[in-house]
Amino acid sequence: MVGTTSFVKKLGISVMKVSESKSSSWWYNHHMRAASRAILERIPLVDLVLEVRDARIPMSSEYAQLRKFPSSSKNIIVLNKMDLASHSKTKEWMEYFKELNYIPYAINSHNKDNIKEFLNFLQARIRDIRRSTDSSNTQTTTIMLVGIPNVGKSAFANSLHQIGRISATEKGKLKHATVSPHPGETKNITSFKIASNPNIYILDTPGILPPEILDAEISSKLALTGALIDSVVDQSMLAHYFLSILNFSDEYKKWKNISTMDKKENQIINDDHTQDCVVQSVRGALFQEIASFKGKMKDEKDMIQLIEAQFTTLRKAFNVSLDSFEDANSIVATKLINLYRTGRLGHYTLDTLPRTCE
Numbered sequence: 001m002v003g004t005t006s007f008v009k010k011l012g013i014s015v016m017k018v019s020e021s022k023s024s025s026w027w028y029n030h031h032m033r034a035a036s037r038a039i040l041e042r043i044p045l046v047d048l049v050l051e052v053r054d055a056r057i058p059m060s061s062e063y064a065q066l067r068k069f070p071s072s073s074k075n076i077i078v079l080n081k082m083d084l085a086s087h088s089k090t091k092e093w094m095e096y097f098k099e100l101n102y103i104p105y106a107i108n109s110h111n112k113d114n115i116k117e118f119l120n121f122l123q124a125r126i127r128d129i130r131r132s133t134d135s136s137n138t139q140t141t142t143i144m145l146v147g148i149p150n151v152g153k154s155a156f157a158n159s160l161h162q163i164g165r166i167s168a169t170e171k172g173k174l175k176h177a178t179v180s181p182h183p184g185e186t187k188n189i190t191s192f193k194i195a196s197n198p199n200i201y202i203l204d205t206p207g208i209l210p211p212e213i214l215d216a217e218i219s220s221k222l223a224l225t226g227a228l229i230d231s232v233v234d235q236s237m238l239a240h241y242f243l244s245i246l247n248f249s250d251e252y253k254k255w256k257n258i259s260t261m262d263k264k265e266n267q268i269i270n271d272d273h274t275q276d277c278v279v280q281s282v283r284g285a286l287f288q289e290i291a292s293f294k295g296k297m298k299d300e301k302d303m304i305q306l307i308e309a310q311f312t313t314l315r316k317a318f319n320v321s322l323d324s325f326e327d328a329n330s331i332v333a334t335k336l337i338n339l340y341r342t343g344r345l346g347h348y349t350l351d352t353l354p355r356t357c358e
């Protein structure tokens, strides 16, 4: 992955639509400004801040506004969506954050056991804070979740609320945060009880981005992981970006057996359009294109040729048969990105650890 970073820069891939990239701060509307102000006002008042980041981009998903506060033992970095990131890279990132005196914790918000372990860790942490601040008699602790859009704050808040040790009536059958694959769905700060005696409340907050993101590579990573609304992103360029990452990785090598299936089986896959069969078909198509590639990955022209060949094969794999080349490519791109975002095309950590940068 180290080589990909500079290569993607060389390719000059810009995933932002031209009309959008011209206007600065296009995502920072007055809702986000107001929410950002409300969050910043509350941070000094809460007992603990959980900064939720996306484990696939542990650095690029930083909640930059937290830098306005002195680094504090109150802050924990939650690397959510660990199920979508490279397991070994997540471990390395955890070590890196520990070296910087942060408290990192990797999690999959959809995994009950993970959430139970996290709750135990959280309660131990709260006991420590109470002891050190001489507030052991305090009956209520308030924790705030902060983060950029779509990192899974609401899914995390819901899971903590559902699994937390509180009575069934307190769980309030109807109370849950809005979870959505689209960024910017959380509009207000909402409180959820996650433990009783002593009480712990968690505040779910709207996702906030910095007013400007000047680095094209960071915006590509934010777009690919779903932190930016898709309407401002060129889906075809985003798919190019993803394919360049995939082609440089080792993930596709696991799909070798799919591509060696005999033609009859391939035919069945192409006729069957259940999600699993489409995924197999896509993996096989991507592997085959890379396996038959004669050029050099590090050569920009060769890489672009490979990606274009992959787009053509993917039209078949996704069963897209439109006459217009642009429409077909944009459908392929959208479908490909969806598969990546649900983890069906491998596990990638897109950020490179600072000490291993080229």
Ligand SMILES: Nc1nc2c(ncn2[C@@H]2O[C@H](COP(=O)(O)OP(=O)(O)OP(=O)(O)O)[C@@H](O)[C@H]2O)c(=O)[nH]1
Pocket (backbone or CB within 6 Å): 080, 081, 082, 083, 084, 107, 108, 109, 110, 147, 148, 149, 150, 151, 152, 153, 154, 155, 156, 178, 179, 180, 181, 182, 183, 184, 185, 186, 187, 205, 206, 207, 208
């Ligand atoms: N695979 C996986 N998906 C997750 C995880 N946590 C959340 N998601 C998914 O990520 C998407 C975004 O989750 P949300 O909880 O709505 O994210 P948010 O940070 O509250 O988003 P905003 O409203 O933009 O602030 C949803 O489709 C969730 O189901 C996780 O640990 N693993």
